[in-house]
Every structure is written in structure tokens, then in C-alpha cells.
Amino acid sequence: MDGSHILVVDDHRDIRDPLAVYLKRHGFRTTTAQSAAAARDVLNKASIDLVVLDIMMPGEDGLSLCRHLQERGPLPVILLTAMTELADRVAGLEIGADDYVIKPFEPRELVARIRTVLRRASRVPKPLGEERRRIAFDSWLFDVEKRELIGEDGVSIPLSTGEFRLLQVLTQRPNLVLTRDQLIDLTSGRSAQVFDRSIDNQVSRLRKKIEPDPRNPRLIKTVWGDGYVFACEPRVVE
Structure with missing residues (x-):
């Protein structure tokens, strides 16, 4: 993990250059780019393991x-965002970014997130695309377009909007x-009325519908200190 090549893309030199120096001190190879065009040029010439990208x-x-x-293919991305850029953070996660850090940020936090994302990327397949409309997992068929969850007996299980x-x-x-913050952003776009506990409650309700034993879940697992993971390989159904 240390020795990974990080590309820092930010138009502000006072952020870009000190961050590159800090990352080098923590064992990463680092290249910087002041624009998207410069970043594309770097990516065409060098092997990059992760991109830290200003929105x-x-x-x-x-x-x-x-x-x-x-x-282009699987490449981990961590977004640098302003506190007011909620819609952009959500959009970034939806198009494939792995995480985000809100400015101003502690460099130590960014290093920790970089290492976490690199560790996950080394063993995790990329998300299924949005175009996948019917997904089979375990003994269930999830019809995204019709918003139906169908059991192996053919019976449709009702889902609330939050559960869907x-x-x-x-x-x-x-x-x-996925952290609770990421789940909140992806499912509802964090509002003043949405808190971490709301996601916990939604997970609990969904487990009761899809898990053989909700008290010992094997599909939606809790990762203590991190969030939740869908520990199942969905299959696309034509």
C-alpha cells in the first residue's frame, strides 16, 4: 500500500503542493496536476493507483x-469538496468516486482514507452499473425498474422508498x-432530518425482509467502526 502512486488534482497550488509533500512523507509516490487536462496527460503517461480530485x-x-x-476502468478516486457542495458529493459517489473529504481537512484524515480506499480496491469489484435493472442475489430477484423484491416462491415483498x-x-x-455518511448521501442526500441512526433503522428493517436470520445477518453485514457491507455477489438477470 505504501509506495502507491497518488495523483493530486487541484487548481490551488497552496493546497496541491503541500499535500503532495505530506503524502510523500507518509510513503506514497505523488504526482500533481493543476487541472483536469493536466491530469489526463499524467494518466496517459504514468501508472496511477489513486486520484485525489478537487471538484x-x-x-x-x-x-x-x-x-x-x-x-477508463477501475481507478479509486477520493473527492475534495467544500461543505456546501452536497449535490456534487452525491453525484460523485453515484458516478463511482470511492470517498470524499470536506475542505478544510486534516491531512492525517486524508491519508487514513487513502489507505482504506486502497485496501478496499485491492479486493473489491467495481459496483454494478446503473443500467442493471434486474438483479438476482441469494434467493431473491430485485427488479429495480418495477421496484419489486421477489422471493423464490414468486411472491413480491413490499419495500418502502427508503428500503428500496x-x-x-x-x-x-x-x-x-460503505460508511453511514455515504449511505445517507446515496439514499437521501443528507438533509437536516437525516441522521446516522436513520440508516441503522433502515438496515434493520431491510434485514428483516431479506435475511433468513436478521439477528445473524449474512447478506448485510455490519463492519464495526466503518459501516455496512453487502456481502453477496449479485447477478444480472436478462
Whole structure:
């Protein structure tokens, strides 16, 4: 993990350069880029293991570059965002970013997140695409378009809006540990009325519907100190 090549993309030199120095001190190889165009040039010439990417940049913004990176193939991305950029954070996660850090941030926190994302990326497949409309997992068929969860007996199980969104997020990101903040952003776009406990309650309700034994879940597992993981390999049904 240490020795991984990190690309820092930020148009602010006073953030970009000190961050690169800090990452080098913690054992990472680091390259910087002041724009999306410069980042594309680096990516065409060098092997990069993870991109730290500012969202707000002149010209092509970070979300556009993030989308391009995901189209190229699996490459972990951590977004740097402002506190007010909620919609952009959600959009970034939806198009494939692995995590985000809100400015101003502690470099130590970013290093910890980089190591966590690199560790996950080394063993986790990429999320299923949004175009996958019918997904089979365990003994269930999840019809995203019809918003139905169907058991092996053919009976449809009703899902609340929150449960549907949660199951959609989980099945699109199998074996990926998602924090409560990420789940909140992806399912509801964090509002003043949504808290960590709400996600815990939704997980509990969904477990009661899909787990053989909700008290000992094997599909939606708790990762203590991190969040939840959908520990199942969904299969696309044509």
C-alpha cells in the first residue's frame, strides 16, 4: 500500500503542493496536476493507483474528470469538496468516486482514507452499473425498474422508498464497505432530518425482509467502526 502512486488534482497550488509533500512523507509516490487536462496527460503517461480530485476547478470540473476515469476502468478516486457542495458529493459517489473529504481537512484524515480506499480496491469489484435493472442475489430477484423484491416462491415483498433506495445502493456496490455518511448521501442526500441512526433503522428493517436470520445477518453485514457491507455477489438477470 505504501509506495502507491497518488495523483493530486487541484487548481490551488497552496493546497496541491503541500499535500503532495505530506503524502510523500507518509510513503506514497505523488504526482500533481493543476487541472483536469493536466491530469489526463499524467494518466496517459504514468501508472496511477489513486486520484485525489478537487471538484471545483476552472474549465473541466472534477465530476467530469471523475466520470472519465470511471469509463477508463477501475481507478479509486477520493473527492475534495467544500461543505456546501452536497449535490456534487452525491453525484460523485453515484458516478463511482470511492470517498470524499470536506475542505478544510486534516491531512492525517486524508491519508487514513487513502489507505482504506486502497485496501478496499485491492479486493473489491467495481459496483454494478446503473443500467442493471434486474438483479438476482441469494434467493431473491430485485427488479429495480418495477421496484419489486421477489422471493423464490414468486411472491413480491413490499419495500418502502427508503428500503428500496438502500437495497439499490447496496446491490450496486457489492463487497464494498460503505460508511453511514455515504449511505445517507446515496439514499437521501443528507438533509437536516437525516441522521446516522436513520440508516441503522433502515438496515434493520431491510434485514428483516431479506435475511433468513436478521439477528445473524449474512447478506448485510455490519463492519464495526466503518459501516455496512453487502456481502453477496449479485447477478444480472436478462
